[in-house]
Amino acid sequence: MFSSKDISDFAELETPFYYYDLNLLQQTLLACADAAKVYNFHVHYAMKANFNPKVLDAIKLAGLGADCVSGGEVSKALEVGFDKRKVVFAGVGKSDKEIVAALNSDIFCFNVESIQELEVINGLAEIHGRRARVAIRINPNVDAHTHHNITTGLDENKFGINSWDLPACAEMLRQSAQLDFVGIHFHIGSQITNLDVYKNLCVRVNEFASWFEERGFLVKVLNVGGGLGIDYHNPDNQIPDFEAYFKIFRDFLEVRPNQEVHFELGRALVGQCASLVSRVLYVKNGKKKNFVILDAGMTELMRPALYQAYHQIENLSRREHVQLANLIKYDIVGPICESTDCFGKEVELPETFRGDFVTLRSAGAYGEVMASNYNLRNEMRSVYTVNELAD
Missing domain, CATH: 3.20.20.10 (Alanine racemase)
Structure with a gap:
């Protein structure tokens, strides 16, 4: 779904946002x-x-x-x-x-x-x-x-x-x-x-x-x-x-x-036509848990917090390292002041760094429509489609 050009285009965009494959x-x-x-x-x-x-x-x-x-x-x-x-x-x-x-x-x-x-x-x-x-x-x-x-x-x-x-x-x-x-x-x-x-x-x-x-x-x-x-x-x-x-x-x-x-x-x-794209804000490595903290949270994608829904999570910035690197298990979480603000536990990703782009796939249904400004978060950003990014 994502090309190298798409990822380079993302560098100029404010995250998080929904990316649509029309x-x-x-x-x-x-x-x-x-x-x-x-x-x-x-x-x-x-x-x-x-x-x-x-x-x-x-x-x-x-x-x-x-x-x-x-x-x-x-x-x-x-x-x-x-x-x-x-x-x-x-x-x-x-x-x-x-x-x-x-x-x-x-x-x-x-x-x-x-x-x-x-x-x-x-x-x-x-x-x-x-x-x-x-x-x-x-x-x-x-x-x-x-x-x-x-x-x-x-x-x-x-x-x-x-x-x-x-x-x-x-x-x-x-x-x-x-x-x-x-x-x-x-x-x-x-x-x-x-x-x-x-x-x-x-x-x-x-x-x-x-x-x-x-x-x-x-x-x-x-x-x-x-x-x-x-x-x-x-x-x-x-x-x-x-x-x-x-x-x-x-x-x-x-x-x-x-x-x-x-x-x-x-x-x-x-369901399959959209992904939520987010940036990594921080990486916290510990003895029992490693956390990747995203700038997207349950305010952008409620389903995992609401009923433990699964979304495939990918580090777009490290895709070429998936087959080469040893994978690390991370809990992928958001910035919201709620313990349920978690997208996935023990998710295997290549070593991840601040500023990396992470995507949550299959977010076209019950994603953008359920977004909120809880914690006085900004309203969901503009939605970017494949065609618009190519222009």
């Missing part, structure tokens, strides 16, 4: 679009993963829709030019203000996560003279076999309507004059690498689709969510196997004629 992003989007087209599947981009302007432009140009989980994301999607007929609004806590704005924008649909939310959307639609298309998000109680903190499809999670509440949900839909039921929605978690999990999801989707049909509802849309993971341990030009992913749903979903299958992919599209 070529890899475009290749990933093309691979996804081509694989989905085979089965006429519809893909919405999960905007929470990354809403960098250049990233959104590339995704919009690729023809994808937008999966939003806040009113701000809905507004941003429409502002940058996503087709409103491809914008969906999910989330367990939609405010009245957010709902009204989405109603007035006439987005494709709301993914509704509680019976009370159905009642609220119907009431607001009536007040404002609108109709609302809704899909019911169901909690299928399917284990995604991923980190506990990023599961979303178990009975213990806050997301979706539980199966035992569906009769009341169906009755609310019948009573709600301003609502148009379009389908059912699922999302079981994030960073899923075992595709067999999706077979289990398909079984549940088929059961719930039949349940609604047996009660007289026309299920136009099967929205199976996303969650497809990336390989954080092998970040070089790793494009997920979209063909295998979509084929699972082609083989195991019972799709009726004129029924659409929708997906909400985020990390799989953008």
